[in-house]
Amino acid sequence: xxxxxxxxxxxxxxxxxxxxxxxxxxxxxxxxxxxxxxxxxxxxxxxxxxxxxxxxxxxxxxxxxxxxxxxxxxxxxxxxxxxxxxxxxxxxxxxxxxxxxxxxxxxxxxxxxxxxxxxxxxxxxxxxxxxxxxxxxxxxxxxxxxxxxxxxxxxxxxxxxxxxxxxxxxxxxxxxxxxxxxxxxxxxxxxxxxxxxxxxxxxxxxxxxxxxxxxxxxxxxxxxxxxxxxxxxxxxxxxxxxxx
Amino acid sequence: xxxxxxxxxxxxxxxxxxxxxxxxxxxxxxxxxxxxxxxxxxxxxxxxxxxxxxxxxxxxxxxxxxxxxxxxxxxxxxxxxxxxxxxxxxxxxxxxxxxxxxxxxxxxxxxxxxxxxxxxxxxxxxxxxxxxxxxxxxxxxxxxxxxxxxxxxxxxxxxxxxxxxxxxxxxxxxxxxxxxxxxxxxxxxxxxxxxxxxxxxxxxxxxxxxxxxxxxxxxxxxxxxxxxxxxxxxxxxxxxxxxxxxxxxxxxxxxxxxxxxxxxxxxxxxxxxxxxx
Numbered sequence: 456x457x458x459x460x461x462x463x464x465x466x467x468x469x470x471x472x473x474x475x476x477x478x479x480x481x482x483x484x485x486x487x488x489x490x491x492x493x494x495x496x497x498x499x500x501x502x503x504x505x506x507x508x509x510x511x512x513x514x515x516x517x518x519x520x521x522x523x524x525x526x527x528x529x530x531x532x533x534x535x536x537x538x539x540x541x542x543x544x545x546x547x548x549x550x551x552x553x554x555x556x557x558x559x560x561x562x563x564x565x566x567x568x569x570x571x572x573x574x575x576x577x578x579x580x581x582x583x584x585x586x587x588x589x590x591x592x593x594x595x596x597x598x599x600x601x602x603x604x605x606x607x608x609x610x611x612x613x614x615x616x617x618x619x620x621x622x623x624x625x626x627x628x629x630x631x632x633x634x635x636x637x638x639x640x641x642x643x644x645x646x647x648x649x650x651x652x653x654x655x656x657x658x659x660x661x662x663x664x665x666x667x668x669x670x671x672x673x674x675x676x677x678x679x680x681x682x683x684x685x686x687x688x689x690x691x692x693x694x695x696x697x698x699x
Numbered sequence: 700x701x702x703x704x705x706x707x708x709x710x711x712x713x714x715x716x717x718x719x720x721x722x723x724x725x726x727x728x729x730x731x732x733x734x735x736x737x738x739x740x741x742x743x744x745x746x747x748x749x750x751x752x753x754x755x756x757x758x759x760x761x762x763x764x765x766x767x768x769x770x771x772x773x774x775x776x777x778x779x780x781x782x783x784x785x786x787x788x789x790x791x792x793x794x795x796x797x798x799x800x801x802x803x804x805x806x807x808x809x810x811x812x813x814x815x816x817x818x819x820x821x822x823x824x825x826x827x828x829x830x831x832x833x834x835x836x837x838x839x840x841x842x843x844x845x846x847x848x849x850x851x852x853x854x855x856x857x858x859x860x861x862x863x864x865x866x867x868x869x870x871x872x873x874x875x876x877x878x879x880x881x882x883x884x885x886x887x888x889x890x891x892x893x894x895x896x897x898x899x900x901x902x903x904x905x906x907x908x909x910x911x912x913x914x915x916x917x918x919x920x921x922x923x924x925x926x927x928x929x930x931x932x933x934x935x936x937x938x939x940x941x942x943x944x945x946x947x948x949x950x951x952x953x954x955x956x957x958x959x960x961x962x963x964x965x966x967x968x969x970x971x972x973x974x975x976x
Contacts, residue, residue: 456904457913460962460971470918471942471967473745477922481966637963667922674923 462488464497469514477674479634479664479681480508480576484515486637490644500543503532505552508583509576512547526557533569543651544571551581554590554613565619568627568656572647578666579685586669593688612688616661620694628658629695635678655697663689701754703763707780708772710738710747713831718749720835724853725753728845735761746779770838777801784808791837795819797895806893813837814891815882821875829875836879901939905950910957911973912950918969921945925961925970934961
């Protein structure tokens with residue numbers, strides 16, 4: 456009988472973790488844990504996290520962790536990398552931190568081709584504060600601040616990886632995965648982290664994640680919405696992959 | 700000196716409702732009262748706290764570090780309320796929901812206690828939803844300065860809209876309140892040991908030739924993703940519950956292929972599938 460199913464790099468004392476039942480973000484972090492285990496970088500890495508539901512992951516891993524608010528995680532990570540270039544920096548943020556309040560930091564980090572790995576969770580709303588409209592909310596999707604559904608007033612859904620692919624140079628790795636596809640996302644994480652280890656430059660993975668509590672969906676509906684509805688607007692795949 | 704009360708339970712157990720009833724009743728009886736709800740950053744699944752104070756003089760600050768009455772609704776509340784216990788504290792707990800193992804940890808800190816098997820009593824005679832009102836009965840027995848009739852009045856007002864839809868709720872709540880008071884008044888510390896329940900044994904490991912399927916109740920939140928993803932429909936919800944009290948999946952080993960789909964989709968790492976030689 457196995458003792459545990461937790462990834463080795465997870466901090467066992469903080470489990471069960473604080474995410475809601477059925478959370479896609481927790482799933483994305485489990486897969487990240489598996490990637491850290493496979494690449495054996497637990498001792499060499501720094502995990503930086505933002506505010507929002509992503510903050511709930513501050514004690515997720517048994518690795519050195521730094522945290523700051525409102526999108527400043529990226530400049531913080533870049534600063535750390537500049538001071539200690541041998542460290543592997545993983546920056547974890549939500550769509551609010553990366554695409555709204557911290558969009559300028561994401562843009563400039565990508566433009567400078569700073570050698571850090573950014574993982575961004577796209578769950579189509581601001582989950583921790585109760586499901587408000589986010590830049591990634593789909594057209595017509597109802598949220599607490601758009602009770603009639605997202606319309607023309609709020610603008611179109613924000614396609615982060617596609618935009619970053621335009622402004623980064625050839626050495627950047629840009630991809631979009633989904634938390635319910637374990638093997639594909641694991642490969643993307645590994646490529647993104649390797650891009651940093653091999654010194655090529657900026658790497659970015661957007662992860663589509665379920666949010667059953669704020670979407671008001673059950674298990675089947677959450678999977679359907681993320682896998683069928685969201686992927687229509689946010690296609691899964693590698694958008695930019697540097698040639699070795 | 701104000702009477703300081705802290706209540707702690709799972710979100711959804713009715714901790715805040717009990718706190719609201721006490722604070723409104725205290726105000727009505729001409730007392731000063733303060734009520735401060737407290738929960739973590741989680742939207743679901745955290746421990747829900749309520750800080751209450753009742754005094755004949757004005758209350759200056761709603762928080763405190765040591766309480767006169769500590770009420771624990773569930774097992775997970777024990778580490779949280781530990782710091783509020785002092786030598787004079789009265790510890791009220793649900794002896795049908797809290798395990799011996801948890802009580803053992805705070806045994807040295809508790810000198811005065813009141814054990815009420817609220818959940819078991821409510822489940823057996825009334826409905827499991829009124830377990831919080833049974834505990835409220837236990838609390839008000841120790842708030843002698845406030846009249847019982849006033850509590851009854853506030854309780855009915857709090858549930859007025861629900862009673863309108865379903866008149867049974869009135870009798871359920873009043874029955875629960877009276878049952879709680881009855882137990883608390885008869886309670887004798889010398890006769891009742893400081894003990895709780897033995898947590899039920901849950902089968903975690905299922906095997907067949909070549910495949911071992913294991914579930915971890917201490918991590919399972921009962922989201923059901925594994926059930927909808929199983930290609931052979933080998934999984935379904937069982938009567939056993941995980942640490943949040945939600946039902947856990949169980950496997951039908953006859954149908955299980957050992958494909959690990961359930962293990963990979965589980966956000967809580969609560970399932971492990973292994974191929975055995």
